[in-house]
Amino acid sequence: MSEVKHRIGSIEAALTPRRAGFRAGAGLSAERMWARSYRNRLRLTDSVIVLVTVAVALVTRFGSDPTDGTSPEFAALYATISLLIVTTWMLSLWAYRTRDHRITGVGVSEYRRVAAASVFTFGLLAIVFVIVKIEVARGFFMLALPFGLAGLMTSRWLWRRWLTAQRERGHYLSRALVAGSREDVSYVVDRINASSGAMYNVLGAAVDTQQADAPQTDSLPCDAGKVPIVADLTTIGMAAANLEVDTVIVTGHPSDDTAFIRDLSWQLEGTATELVLAAKLTDVAGPRIHFRPVEGLPLIHVEIPQFEGGKHVLKRLFDVVVSGTALLLLSPLLLAIAIVVHFDSPGGVIFTQERVGRNSRTFLMRKFRSMVATAESDRTGLIEQNQGAGVLFKMKNDPRVTRAGRVLRKYSLDELPQLWNVFVGDMSLVGPRPPLPSEVQGYEKHVHRRLYIKPGLTGLWQVNGRSDLSWDESVRLDLYYVENWSLIGDLMLIWRTFKVVLHPVGAY
Numbered sequence: 001m002s003e004v005k006h007r008i009g010s011i012e013a014a015l016t017p018r019r020a021g022f023r024a025g026a027g028l029s030a031e032r033m034w035a036r037s038y039r040n041r042l043r044l045t046d047s048v049i050v051l052v053t054v055a056v057a058l059v060t061r062f063g064s065d066p067t068d069g070t071s072p073e074f075a076a077l078y079a080t081i082s083l084l085i086v087t088t089w090m091l092s093l094w095a096y097r098t099r100d101h102r103i104t105g106v107g108v109s110e111y112r113r114v115a116a117a118s119v120f121t122f123g124l125l126a127i128v129f130v131i132v133k134i135e136v137a138r139g140f141f142m143l144a145l146p147f148g149l150a151g152l153m154t155s156r157w158l159w160r161r162w163l164t165a166q167r168e169r170g171h172y173l174s175r176a177l178v179a180g181s182r183e184d185v186s187y188v189v190d191r192i193n194a195s196s197g198a199m200y201n202v203l204g205a206a207v208d209t210q211q212a213d214a215p216q217t218d219s220l221p222c223d224a225g226k227v228p229i230v231a232d233l234t235t236i237g238m239a240a241a242n243l244e245v246d247t248v249i250v251t252g253h254p255s256d257d258t259a260f261i262r263d264l265s266w267q268l269e270g271t272a273t274e275l276v277l278a279a280k281l282t283d284v285a286g287p288r289i290h291f292r293p294v295e296g297l298p299l300i301h302v303e304i305p306q307f308e309g310g311k312h313v314l315k316r317l318f319d320v321v322v323s324g325t326a327l328l329l330l331s332p333l334l335l336a337i338a339i340v341v342h343f344d345s346p347g348g349v350i351f352t353q354e355r356v357g358r359n360s361r362t363f364l365m366r367k368f369r370s371m372v373a374t375a376e377s378d379r380t381g382l383i384e385q386n387q388g389a390g391v392l393f394k395m396k397n398d399p400r401v402t403r404a405g406r407v408l409r410k411y412s413l414d415e416l417p418q419l420w421n422v423f424v425g426d427m428s429l430v431g432p433r434p435p436l437p438s439e440v441q442g443y444e445k446h447v448h449r450r451l452y453i454k455p456g457l458t459g460l461w462q463v464n465g466r467s468d469l470s471w472d473e474s475v476r477l478d479l480y481y482v483e484n485w486s487l488i489g490d491l492m493l494i495w496r497t498f499k500v501v502l503h504p505v506g507a508y
Contacts, residue, residue, distance in 0.1 A: 010419070011374040034172045038163065042099045045155050050089045053148035054082050061140040069483040078140075085144060088125060092117040093152075105163040105199060108488045110156060115488075118149045167199065174199050177243060178227070179206035179236050180251030182220060182280075185195035188251050188278050190223045203243050204230035208254060233260070237267030249276045288484060307452050314487060319429050323422040330416065337368055337413060344404035347373030349418060355434040358454045363426040365434055366417040370405030412501050418457045430457025432478035450478045453485070458497040 058078065093099070096117040103109040122145045129135075166172045176192075178185045187203045192200050205220050207233040219226035231239035233254060240248050248268065253260035265275055288303040327334075338349045351369040354362050401409065408414035421427040427434060434455035440448075460477035461469060469477070 016175040038104065038172065038377075039099045039101065039160075041102070042156075042159060045159065046093055046099075046152060047090060049151040049155055050086050050148060053151055054085050054144055055146065057140050057143035058082060060143055077134075079132075085121070085125060089118065091146070092121045092124075096120075101199075104156075105160050105167075108486070108492055110160075112488055113493075114152050114156060115149060117153065118145060146379060150407070170201070173201040174178060174200075174246040174274075175244065176200040176202050176247045176249055177204055177206060177230070177240050177245045178202055178249045178251060178278075179231070179233060179235065181208050182254070184251035184278075185227075186222050187221060188249060189220075189227055193223065196210075200247065200249070202227055203245060204228045204239065206231035206233060206236045206239060208233050208252075213246050234274060236264055240268065241271065245273060247274045247276055249278050251278045295374060305452075311487065315428065315485075315490070316425070316485065319422050319425075322429055323419045327419050327423065330419075334416060335410070337416070341368050341402050341408075343369075345372060345402045354437060355455065356437055356440045357426055357434065360440070360448075360451050362437065363421065365421055365426070368414040368417060369399040370402060370408045371400045372402060380386055412462075415457060422457055426454070428454040428456050429458065430481075430485070430493050432462050432481060433457055433459060433474070438483045447475055449482055450475070452482050458493060460493065463496040463500050 033338075093114065096113045097103075098110065098113040098117055103113070126141070161173055162399070178188050180188070185207060189202050189205070192202060205227045207220065207229055219228050230243065236248060248264070250261065250264065257263075261277070268275055289301070289304070341349045347369055349369060351367050351371070352364045353367070355365040357363050405414065418427060422429055431454050432450045435450070440451070443450075460481050461474050464473075464477060
């Protein structure tokens with residue numbers, strides 16, 4: 001305890017002038033400065049896209065001169081309608097807080113809000129036009145929504161790539177202090193460091209020095225290195241001011257101090273520091289978490305996962321449409337790969353293998369053959385060289401893989417025939433990795449939850465390292481997906497899969 005206070009005293013002495021200015025509110029915090037700058041960029045881009053979209057829709061529907069052959073009243077009507085669409089659209093993007101710095105650059109909330117604001121805009125205007133009996137050309141009205149939404153989504157994705165690149169260089173980051181027990185602080189810091197889109201730069205930790213058997217050290221070990229301990233739970237406010245942090249992330253508080261959060265929020269009053277509570281609801285996604293205050297008591301409601309219902313029907317419809325279209329469009333490529341596999345080594349072109357699907361139902365999964373025809377029988381002699389995690393069998397330099405197979409595996413081209421499995425309903429485009437029956441026999445009880453939904457052609461396991469993942473991490477990702485998937489999340493995973501295929505990691 002004395003060592004921690006000594007470190008806090010040294011920090012306070014060195015940074016006293018900065019602390020005074022910070023407390024006085026001399027300027028915006030680093031977080032608010034970059035957030036304002038980034039928000040202005042998004043606002044400008046959104047405005048340009050909305051204006052151009054409405055103009056293009058107008059020209060596409062009526063030609064380059066909408067007034068040609070029409071009355072002045074008609075031209076004035078569509079000028080007014082166009083202005084109304086642009087104004088309502090921009091107001092909706094603002095009302096839905098699509099440029100809030102807490103959701104931009106990470107997760108799917110930003111995309112959801114942009115989509116919701118756009119659909120709301122056109123739904124509201126359609127109702128208004130019907131009520132006031134204004135006849136609007138359907139072509140003009142319906143062109144603007146899909147083109148505009150596609151433009152906004154593409155713009156946000158491009159800005160997100162730019163922001164991620166800036167954060168990898170150490171820019172556009174919020175200076176953060178993480179407080180709580182040593183275990184909880186380490187967990188939160190590791191999760192922040194593991195995310196390429198994380199917006200925080202953790203400067204230090206404030207730990208519970210009253211924790212039983214807590215080692216007296218000046219740093220906290222984490223996966224990415226050590227985080228300096230700069231405070232205990234009684235001196236967080238002072239350390240936050242000294243270090244001029246933008247955010248204090250609290251992972252827990254002393255069990256005997258029920259007013260801890262309230263008192264800390266009072267300490268941070270008058271500063272530019274935000275207070276964030278990191279509820280350690282492991283593997284529970286934001287959309288399943290809802291807050292409901294009851295007489296001043298904030299209750300956290302966690303929705304129970306549903307494995308039937310409307311959104312699963314939509315997922316199946318999406319699978320059929322996309323897989324069927326892909327099979328038609330990719331048929332020349334599939335034929336070319338089949339010819340290469342046939343002439344590369346003896347054996348069949350398509351390799352079929354029994355896998356376990358939803359509710360433990362087995363099916364035959366199809367792949368282009370990437371190994372020699374005797375691969376299954378040869379596996380016995382390679383068991384001792386297994387490099388796979390858990391019940392998986394994997395080898396980085398598997399001698400059974402053919403020359404063509406190495407290329408196919410590297411770019412996941414061998415898995416394209418699984419589009420047929422998706423089309424007929426054995427698999428989904430996105431889901432957990434399809435396991436072998438022998439793997440399922442070795443599952444612990446909780447791992448069987450992977451079988452609650454259909455396995456996927458791609459998934460979190462594919463975009464996060466594939467064969468390089470540990471068994472525990474692979475299970476964690478699959479279980480997270482099973483309970484928290486969404487159609488927008490599936491679209492993002494499919495997009496990330498394309499990037500992984502072009503830059504393979506863990507593919508062998």
